[in-house]
Amino acid sequence: MSGGPWRLADADPMREPSPPAVAYAAPDGTLTLFNDYSDGVSRLFRGPPSGPARDPVELWNARRERRGPARLGPDEPVEGYGVFTFPYGPISMGVPESGRFDVRTYGERVLALVPVGGFKARGILDSLVGRSVPDAVLRVERLAGHLSAAHTSAFLGACESAAGRSIPETELWVRALAQELQRIYNHVHVIARIAEAASQNVGLAQTHALGEEVLRLTGSLFGHRWAFGALAAGSPLRRLERSDRERAAATLARLLEEFESLWALFLESRTFIDRIQGTGPIDRDAATRWGAVGPALRATGVPWDDRLRQPVAPYTDLYLELPKEVDGDALSRVVVRAEEVRASFLLLEQMLERWPHDPSVEHAPWPAVASGRGLSRVEAPSGDLVYDVTLEEGRVRRAAMRTPSQANWPLFALGLRGGVFTDFHFALESFGLSFAETDG
Amino acid sequence: MTSWLGQSWRRGLLTTAYPAEPASAEEVPESARPPRPGSGMVVPAEAVAGCPVGALGPSSIDDGTCIRCSRCLAHGLRFSGPVEASTSSRPALVRSIPTATTGVEGNAPMSRFGRSLHVFMVDVGSCNACNLEVLSLANPFYDMTRLGIFFTNSPRHADVLLVVGVPTAEMVEPLRRAYEALPAPKAVLAVGVCPTSGGIFVGNSGLPGPLAQIVPVDVFVPGCPPTPLGVLDGLLRLVGRARAPEGG
Ligand code: SF4
Ligand code: SF4
Numbered sequence: 198m199s200g201g202p203w204r205l206a207d208a209d210p211m212r213e214p215s216p217p218a219v220a221y222a223a224p225d226g227t228l229t230l231f232n233d234y235s236d237g238v239s240r241l242f243r244g245p246p247s248g249p250a251r252d253p254v255e256l257w258n259a260r261r262e263r264r265g266p267a268r269l270g271p272d273e274p275v276e277g278y279g280v281f282t283f284p285y286g287p288i289s290m291g292v293p294e295s296g297r298f299d300v301r302t303y304g305e306r307v308l309a310l311v312p313v314g315g316f317k318a319r320g321i322l323d324s325l326v327g328r329s330v331p332d333a334v335l336r337v338e339r340l341a342g343h344l345s346a347a348h349t350s351a352f353l354g355a356c357e358s359a360a361g362r363s364i365p366e367t368e369l370w371v372r373a374l375a376q377e378l379q380r381i382y383n384h385v386h387v388i389a390r391i392a393e394a395a396s397q398n399v400g401l402a403q404t405h406a407l408g409e410e411v412l413r414l415t416g417s418l419f420g421h422r423w424a425f426g427a428l429a430a431g432s433p434l435r436r437l438e439r440s441d442r443e444r445a446a447a448t449l450a451r452l453l454e455e456f457e458s459l460w461a462l463f464l465e466s467r468t469f470i471d472r473i474q475g476t477g478p479i480d481r482d483a484a485t486r487w488g489a490v491g492p493a494l495r496a497t498g499v500p501w502d503d504r505l506r507q508p509v510a511p512y513t514d515l516y517l518e519l520p521k522e523v524d525g526d527a528l529s530r531v532v533v534r535a536e537e538v539r540a541s542f543l544l545l546e547q548m549l550e551r552w553p554h555d556p557s558v559e560h561a562p563w564p565a566v567a568s569g570r571g572l573s574r575v576e577a578p579s580g581d582l583v584y585d586v587t588l589e590e591g592r593v594r595r596a597a598m599r600t601p602s603q604a605n606w607p608l609f610a611l612g613l614r615g616g617v618f619t620d621f622h623f624a625l626e627s628f629g630l631s632f633a634e635t636d637g
Numbered sequence: 638m639t640s641w642l643g644q645s646w647r648r649g650l651l652t653t654a655y656p657a658e659p660a661s662a663e664e665v666p667e668s669a670r671p672p673r674p675g676s677g678m679v680v681p682a683e684a685v686a687g688c689p690v691g692a693l694g695p696s697s698i699d700d701g702t703c704i705r706c707s708r709c710l711a712h713g714l715r716f717s718g719p720v721e722a723s724t725s726s727r728p729a730l731v732r733s734i735p736t737a738t739t740g741v742e743g744n745a746p747m748s749r750f751g752r753s754l755h756v757f758m759v760d761v762g763s764c765n766a767c768n769l770e771v772l773s774l775a776n777p778f779y780d781m782t783r784l785g786i787f788f789t790n791s792p793r794h795a796d797v798l799l800v801v802g803v804p805t806a807e808m809v810e811p812l813r814r815a816y817e818a819l820p821a822p823k824a825v826l827a828v829g830v831c832p833t834s835g836g837i838f839v840g841n842s843g844l845p846g847p848l849a850q851i852v853p854v855d856v857f858v859p860g861c862p863p864t865p866l867g868v869l870d871g872l873l874r875l876v877g878r879a880r881a882p883e884g885g
Binding site for chain 2: 266287288290291293294295315316317318319320321323324332335336339340341342343345386402403405406408409412413416417419420421422423425426631633
């Protein structure tokens with residue numbers, strides 16, 4: 198927990214190690230780095246020029262065709278006297294999602310852990326094929342509902358770049374508004390889950406209450422607490438009048454104050470801090486080698502954030518300051534999230550003040566027969582989210598994604614190595630991982 | 638400690654009066670209510686054709702499939718149905734239009750349980766929004782313990798298996814095992830259109846079908862996701878304490 202904030206000016210790509218993994222082989226053969234789970238082992242590929250020119254879309258297709266459980270982390274065998282594998286899940290106590298964790302242990306220490314996904318595979322990416330963009334959006338929104346704004350924005354961004362559709366400015370602002378609200382919700386939720394695991398019950402109730410208020414605000418602005426149906430062009434639910442924006446700004450100012458006083462109390466709480474300090478550590482070297490993204494990466498001292506590195510409107514015009522942490526443990530990840538909550542409140546305040554006046558946005562149509570391939574990256578709450586979409590005659594021909602959870606599972610597994618099982622929930626929550634957005 | 642208590646005192650006034658009072662506008666955004674045509678209105682053919690999940694017919698609307706996408710709002714329907722839309726039978730979720738605006742069928746309460754309910758949640762393939770709305774019931778705004786409803790970490794201590802998500806092939810067996818682990822009398826609550834009908838995922842390859850084909854379901858809660866009050870309505874229906882439907 199140290200250091201001042203990073204500004205865009207400090208984030209010099211030339212001085213930083215490789216950017217986080219991207220599930221994309223750029224046509225010009227520039228640096229490509231992605232996690233490949235296609236043969237059941239997580240390995241990092243460095244695409245052309247040195248490595249094999251493999252198309253990540255093909256990799257994910259290969260993975261999807263196999264179906265069944267998928268091992269999401271490094272899987273070297275650990276042997277020794279009394280060592281056994283303890284399968285935890287797919288219905289596990291205290292984990293609100295379905296997935297399994299294969300824990301290698303001799304009773305106390307976690308010698309190795311492999312997250313196993315695939316239990317929530319709903320075949321969503323496959324189901325997009327042949328559909329129009331608006332119909333595909335209904336499914337992308339429901340891939341990971343708590344991350345719908347990020348997924349929908351990234352998917353739409355890829356479609357727009359494929360179709361060469363120019364996006365009315367207000368649509369981008371609406372997407373950013375929904376994304377920052379969801380970022381606050383997700384970060385606050387992580388803090389709440391850790392408070393719960395630490396039996397910090399009063400803090401838990403109030404943190405949950407804060408999350409509820411963010412959902413209510415989202416509901417009042419978009420007609421839906423998770424902003425489903427609000428980001429696609431022409432949605433009847435997303436008209437934001439001046440009075441809506443003023444009301445939202447007042448609510449947000451109050452919520453920021455509540456967050457500040459809650460967070461100050463958490464920082465004073467020894468039970469809270471003790472459980473996460475030094476827990477599930479990963480160092481900067483492992484983070485960059487394995488392609489960590491998001492708060493997990495930024496907690497190791499690497500200032501990569503798509504909102505700063507590859508900003509699109511409105512982020513190009515907004516002031517954003519990112520926290521700097523270097524210890525790489527659960528505490529650093531949680532501190533990064535808490536500081537990002539503050540940063541998101543500030544972004545929202547700026548957006549609501551400077552909302553673009555653009556009455557033409559309501560029904561910017563889709564080019565009916567657009568074809569092409571497009572890529573889009575969005576900084577989701579847990580990190581860099583990539584969609585790669587090919588359109589043919591206005592319909593999805595194929596779609597691939599690389600989600601923050603897919604990128605970060607191996608890091609969680611590495612961080613827990615050598616720890617004790619009671620670290621499990623604290624480490625898991627601090628990474629903000631989701632099986633829903635892993636399995637698709 | 639003093640400061641935590643100070644905070645919690647400020648929070649004490651938040652808890653909803655539901656179900657003693659009807660749901661407030663803050664608690665239920667537009668999409669928390671199922672869409673309904675205006676009275677005397679005929680559902681236009683474009684609305685029927687434009688519904689992405691086939692929930693709309695010329696004279697019926699299937700709450701158990703509707704994902705609240707809002708497309709039919711462009712054709713004159715409104716999110717005006719009741720918050721209390723859960724039912725104890727799947728067919729009863731298909732409302733026929735002439736009666737759709739007047740009330741809810743399939744309300745028969747069950748009285749297998751006493752005054753308290755222990756709930757075990759199983760995710761069989763959700764997007765997480767449903768999980769989070771269910772867990773919201775524990776926050777101070779809803780505080781379900783005041784109604785004698787508690788989450789439990791083990792199916793062996795549960796009265797109710799609360800299921801979220803569309804069943805995936807991989808989850809059929811774990812789901813059956815969880816169901817068998819519940820002691821009798823037991824009930825199953827399907828939360829959201831995913832377990833009820835498959836929702837937006839109907840037709841995706843490899844999905845084994847709706848929840849009721851795997852385990853018997855006692856109450857269905859429509860919505861994508863339902864709001865916390867929608868989930869609460871389903872839980873209260875299980876114990877015969879649901880509110881009479883309000884609104885359109
Ligand atoms: S809201 Fe959407 S899913 Fe529901 S009936 Fe209307 S068009 Fe169909
Ligand atoms: S019903 Fe809707 S919100 Fe609930 S899990 Fe399914 S897609 Fe998600």
